[in-house]
Amino acid sequence: DCSGLVYIAFGQENIQLPRISRNMAKKGRKISLKNAKKGDLVFFKISRRSNKINHVGLVTSIKNGVIYFIHATTSRGVIVSSLSEKYWKKNFVKSTTILKK
Numbered sequence: 001d002c003s004g005l006v007y008i009a010f011g012q013e014n015i016q017l018p019r020i021s022r023n024m025a026k027k028g029r030k031i032s033l034k035n036a037k038k039g040d041l042v043f044f045k046i047s048r049r050s051n052k053i054n055h056v057g058l059v060t061s062i063k064n065g066v067i068y069f070i071h072a073t074t075s076r077g078v079i080v081s082s083l084s085e086k087y088w089k090k091n092f093v094k095s096t097t098i099l100k101k
Contacts (some may be wrong), residue, residue, distance in 0.1 A: 030094035
């Protein structure tokens with residue numbers, strides 16, 4: 001799932017994060033999207049049943065001001081999406097930076 005993908009990616013770099021996306025969202029430093037960089041995290045609320053953060057993606061690139069992130073979906077597996085897509089823009093909650101740059 002989404003948090004597992006991020007958990008493993010950071011673990012490969014010896015950076016320990018919580019296993020669940022809503023707990024990951026409490027780590028690092030909150031940043032504005034205009035300051036987002038490759039390696040930062042983006043968080044979403046995508047469930048109608050819950051008002052908690054329940055999805056996370058890892059920023060892979062920023063091209064012409066558009067943020068692209070990798071994440072794992074139930075239906076499509078691991079994919080790259082864009083924050084300019086209506087669905088992700090609507091459900092976006094916050095972004096954080098974990099890496100020291």
